[in-house]
Amino acid sequence: MKKKELVEVSRCDICGESGAIYDCLICGKDYCYKCHKLHTRDFKYMWWAANEKQICNACLAEPGARFSPLLLALRSMEAVHAESEAFYKKQEKRGKELEVEIDHLLKLTGDNER
Numbered sequence: 299m300k301k302k303e304l305v306e307v308s309r310c311d312i313c314g315e316s317g318a319i320y321d322c323l324i325c326g327k328d329y330c331y332k333c334h335k336l337h338t339r340d341f342k343y344m345w346w347a348a349n350e351k352q353i354c355n356a357c358l359a360e361p362g363a364r365f366s367p368l369l370l371a372l373r374s375m376e377a378v379h380a381e382s383e384a385f386y387k388k389q390e391k392r393g394k395e396l397e398v399e400i401d402h403l404l405k406l407t408g409d410n411e412r
């Protein structure tokens with residue numbers, strides 16, 4: 299027996315594709331994967347987890363008074379993540395340089411037990 303069911307679908311507000319799984323935190327517009335890449339920006343909102351929230355380009359330009367402090371905090375989080383990544387890369391580079399140096403010095407001192 300056929301039944302009519304009311305199904306809620308989220309369609310991308312840009313291309314109309316169904317299954318839009320991204321939405322702007324500020325205006326609530328829905329985006330499919332492809333359009334979210336073009337029209338929104340991802341913000342990590344947790345320190346360790348990779349979870350992200352999206353804000354569309356229009357809202358980024360004009361977040362409004364209510365969302366401005368939140369956007370500022372998200373941008374700061376973004377900056378801290380970038381700093382941390384740069385720091386880690388620097389440490390890794392230095393660590394690898396030291397590894398080569400130590401390896402060389404160990405050989406010079408006759409330690410072959412590596």
Ligand SMILES: [Zn+2]
Binds near residue numbers: 312
């Ligand atoms: Zn789309």
Ligand SMILES: [Zn+2]
Binds near residue numbers: 322323324327355356
């Ligand atoms: Zn928006």
